[in-house]
Amino acid sequence: MQLIYCIIEMEQVFKALAASSRRKMLDRLHIKQGVTLSELVEGLDMRRQSATRHIAVLEQAELIVTLWQGREKLHYLNPVPLEEISRRWLDKFSQNKAAAIISLKQALEENNNE
């Protein structure tokens, strides 16, 4: 029972991450947490209705958490489901190697952009 639940949960996370517009929203929250809907979608070329739908998908996957602050709904990035995914496939040895490869990739790509 517990296992079935976990699988559904993970499917929702991958589904939520499958759209570039939703990944862009997560990028924004990674830079600044606790923003309103209009701040979150500003300049994203997206209708408010479709933005609300995308946010609902992200919320269902628990990648976005919302809090009411007075009359404002604030959005936060919740990285916990991503941590679970990373734990599932990265064991303690490969985790260090993967981190090294990611920093190398970042360093090389930064050099290319200059």
Place this chain on the structure above:
Amino acid sequence: MNNQENVPDYVYVAVIAAAVEKVWEGLTTAEFTRQYWHSTRIRSDFKVGSRVEFLVENDQVGCEGEVLVCNYPHELSYSWRFPRNPDTQAEPPTRVTFTLESIATGTRLTVIHDQFVPGSKMYELVSGGWPLVICGLKTLLETGSAVDFSSM
């Protein structure tokens, strides 16, 4: 950090397949915390105003605070500072709040860390830490296996 007043800085959520009482035990007993919380042992009687300490090796206090709210088993809040870290020593304590909500599949745990001062060093220090801690608690309670922090 968020510059608007009273706006929480970090909010994390995890759905844990365990009863709220079990999640509470996971957050408040040393036997549990040492297995997933960077090997630290929590110590407090969890009465409002009492001290909360996270003991590291040689019983030194790695992190400390004061109980602000304790409503078993649904809400726990304490202040939070690192007494031994020279970068954050001068900063006023921040606040951590755990909310445990009973749902059909277990517990929905929300962790809010706020009250950072502008330019806080602690803000950066804790940013990557909570997902590891929360995920560690989830893994421990759901599978019974501890997290190996030796390589992290």
